[in-house]
Amino acid sequence: MQTGDVTTPFGRRSTSLAQVKRQMAIKNPDQNTRIEKWKVFRDVCEARERLGLQDRALAVLDALLTFYPHGELDSSRGLVVFPSNAQLSVRAHGITESTLRRQLAALVEAGLILRRDSPNGKRYAHRNRDGEVEQAYGFDLTPLLARTHELAHIAQDVAAERTRFRRTKEALTVCRRDVRKLISAAVEEGASGNWGQVEAVYVDILARLPRYPDRVQLALALDEMQLLRTEILNTLEMQLKPENMHGNAVQNERHIQNSNTESIHESEPSSRKEQDGSLEDEPQTKRGANGREKAKPEPIKAFPLGMVLRACPQIADYGPGGRMENWRELMKAAVVVRSMLGVSPSAYEEACNAMGPENAAVAMACILERSNFITSAGGYLRDLTRRSERGEFSLGPMLMALLKLNDGGDRRTA
Incomplete structure (x- = not known):
């Protein structure tokens, strides 16, 4: 029996070059190739959405496989089945003939079966004297055997994506719970901070989630929720440290509020001492109101690169090929932007020392994003x-x- 050849349908059913191409791409399996037919069927079920199939198409494929008499798909035994529509309808749980025709066409379109139509369009087989099938007209299952490895790979990828979706959803649930309870605890116990604004950000993140989000949408919400949780913990940590328990609580409130990029109009200093990297009015050691030395604060924690690029998409234009693949490329781009915006080397070096090089690069990306509203980038x-x-x-x-400002626009991520 011939398999893997290009064939056209009987009667008024037309063919297309795409169908011809799919048939030509199916290579004749090796005569020793065998695969358990229900294993292939399970892989097809797993990959159903990727293949564009409905549940009823799977019921029809299941029925077709029941007409194949062997447990393994074996090219040496022939792979054409030839049931009538009435027989198929019974084994496919009684679906109507019109639905049966649509689902058979969907299986052909998905490249899982081929039509081997007879001269008169009927499905039948020619047998020899021993009763063995010599030539059959019906539905060829060769694509299932030829695409075994491809279908298995798709099924594994779908399963892995389902796992990633479930874990992302779980992580968002836990993070959401943490943020909600931390805000409640801070408000109930009178901790300093603009908790109304924090509450508004929390509600906004959840409001932007669709009713049935995909994994990418969940991941974006998780990134923002984790950032919000980090900010809450940073605010509370400043108040809960022993040296800050009796300090000025006002600075803790400024921790959230003092990031308005439109409020600074300080000009860039240009004294010689500044160019040398030293400032007379900025001593290295800070002193509190009681005159005691105040330790230098810990560096700001770095944020996820993908989140930075979503918030500051313009910085990607200064990366290789207009993209940012890692933190090193971001820091190189920040040096270029620093020079373009007229920020002196000493100002950027001081920022790197105070914030860390990664966070200084993020600060430059934020300044670039809001450069139209900032009088002096260096200042x-x-x-x-x-x-x-x-x-x-x-x-x-x-x-x-x-992130909120750019939410409606294009996002370029690494």
Whole structure:
């Protein structure tokens, strides 16, 4: 029996070059190739959405496989089955003939079966004297055997994606619970901070989730929710540290509020001492109101690169090929942007020392994104640096504001 050849349908049913191409792409399986037919069927069921099939198409394929007399698909035994529509309808749980025809066409379109139509369009077989099938007209199952490995790979990928979706959803649920309870605890116990604004951000993140989100949408919401949780914990940590228990609670409230990119109009200093990297009015050691030395605050934690690029898409234009693949490329691009915006090397170096090189690069990306509203990029960066040294600045609110601003536009991620 011939398999893998190009064939056209009987009667008024037309063919297309796409169908011819799919048939030509199916190679004749090796005569020793065998695969358990129900294993292939399970892979097709797993990959159903990727193949564009409905549940009823799977019922029809199941019925077709029941007409194949062997447990394994074996090309040496022939792979054409030839049941009538009435027989197929019974084994496919009694679906109507019109539905049966549509689902058979869908299986052909998905490249899972081939039509082997007879001269008169009927399905039958020619047998020899021993009763063995010599030539059959009906539905050829060769594509299932030829695409065994491909279908298995698709099924594994679908299963892995389902696992990633479930874990992302679980992580978002836990993070959402943490944020909700942390806000409630802070409000009930009178912790300093703009908790009304934090509550509004929390509600906004959840409101932008569709009713049936996909994994990408869940991942975006999770990134933003994790950022919000980090900001809450940073705010509470500043108040719960022993040295801050009796300090000025006002600075903790500024931790969330002092990231307005439109409020700074400080000009860029240009003294010789500044160009050398030292400032007379910025001592290395800070002193509190009681005169005691105040330790330099810990560096700001770096944020996920994908989140930074969603909040600040313009920085990607300065990466290789207009993309950012890693933090090193972001930091290189930040140096270019620094020079373009007229920020002095000393100002950027001080920012790197105060925030860390990754966060300084993120700050430059944020400044670039809002450059039309900032009078002096250098002066603004110096102000952020000073507030970072005093523990009064965090990149989180700035990124959250830009994420919300750019939510309706195009996002370029690594």
